[in-house]
Amino acid sequence: MNTFFALGLGALLGFGVTALLGFIMIPWLRRLKFGQTILEIGPAWHKNKQGTPTMGGLIFIAGTLLSLLVVLISDRVMGGDIVLGGNLVRSAMYTKLFAGIFMSLTLGLIGFVDDYIKVVKKRNLGLTVRQKTFMQLLAIIAYLGSLKLAGCSYMYIPFYGVTGDLGIFFFLFGICLIYGATNAVNFTDGIDGLCSSVTLTSAAAMIVIAFMRNNLGAGLLAACLAGACAGFLVWNWNPAKVFMGDTGSMFLGGMIVALAYAVDCPLILLPVGIIYFIEGLSDVLQIGYFKLTHGKRIFKMAPIHHHFEMSGWGEKKIVIVFSAVNVIGCAIGAALIYYG
DSSP, X not given: OOHHHHHHHHHHHHHHHHHHHHHHHHHHHHHTTOBOOOOTTSOGGGGGGTTOBOOTHHHHHHHHHHHHHHHHHHHHXXXXXXXXXTOSOHHHHHHHHHHHHHHHHHHHHHHHHXXXXXXTSOOTTOSOHHHHHHHHHHHHHHHHHHHHHTTOOOOEETTTEEOOOOTHHHHHHHHHHXXXXXXXXXXXXXXXXXXXXXXXXXXXXXXXXXXXXXXXXXXXXXXXXXXXXXXXXXXXXXXXXXXXXXXXXXXXXXXXXXXXXXXXXXXXXXXHTHHHHHHHHHHHHHHHHHHHTTSOOSSSSSSHHHHHHHTTOOHHHHHXXXXXXXXXXXXXXXXXXXXX
16 A cells, blocks of 8 residues: 555544544443543633543544554555565564554553543542552553563664663663653643644654654554544534543553654654643642742643643633644654754
8 A cells, every 4th residue: 555645544534533433422421421520729710611521532542543453454455564664673563563552552541440430430539649650650661571572672862873772771761751751641631622732743743753764654553643633623622522531641642652662762752742741841840849839839830731721821822832832843853853
């Protein structure tokens, strides 16, 4: 199958399947009374979101995976192998792709359990921090272990080249990076359409980067993810008819990380996911400063998108500006890969 046709088909199917599934899944979530509970510490105007169906991440998870499956099967029927592409190490290419998907699904399952406890069991905080961290670390270590076994415990660094086997540093660095990145994506899911829009820009950049790194399988996965995020925005744009919940944000975090590792350059997450980094950093700074000063704050509210909300910015404006900033980061990331 022609590469550009495969990428376009993946994106189109991701969009179409996700957008259409909304007609089925949203009424179903509403009937199950899987409605969002708004925290008292949040902005007062968020109270009108009370009861909006959550766990909507199930919609774009299905859209991403179904579109990927259709294109992969079609490609194989036509005698191609887009995952292998022009590379010769079959086991490594397949491990990068499918181990990343499995990790993302595992993280999404952790988010689903958290959402279920919040919504069905009426425990507003869901899983404890320790419980969630323990399960996340198991998923991350299993993922890194699979990459190690496939001989992928190296890293591409722009303007430097490919490192050798990083040994134990591969695990130490990976655990810190993946745990921080996935939770930063989770922090970004705070207002209608923000996480979906930012992830759409990041996934689009990863299509280009995967092409430059000769990993067409990762490019296809990124295309399916970008299409699914766009399809979800049909329902998640302000005013949102459904929220992705931790089910969706944890899955998206895993996917963006998996794409970065698939192209052998996890460091590319910093520019390509600059908004995630800013969101996560704002929360860490707020908590640290609050404890050090015994009650003072840097921001009106963290993560930082809430600061802008409380400064008078509308949700649509925040989404547009934050997405534009992330596009700039994506352009920088693509340039680093190209020139580096």
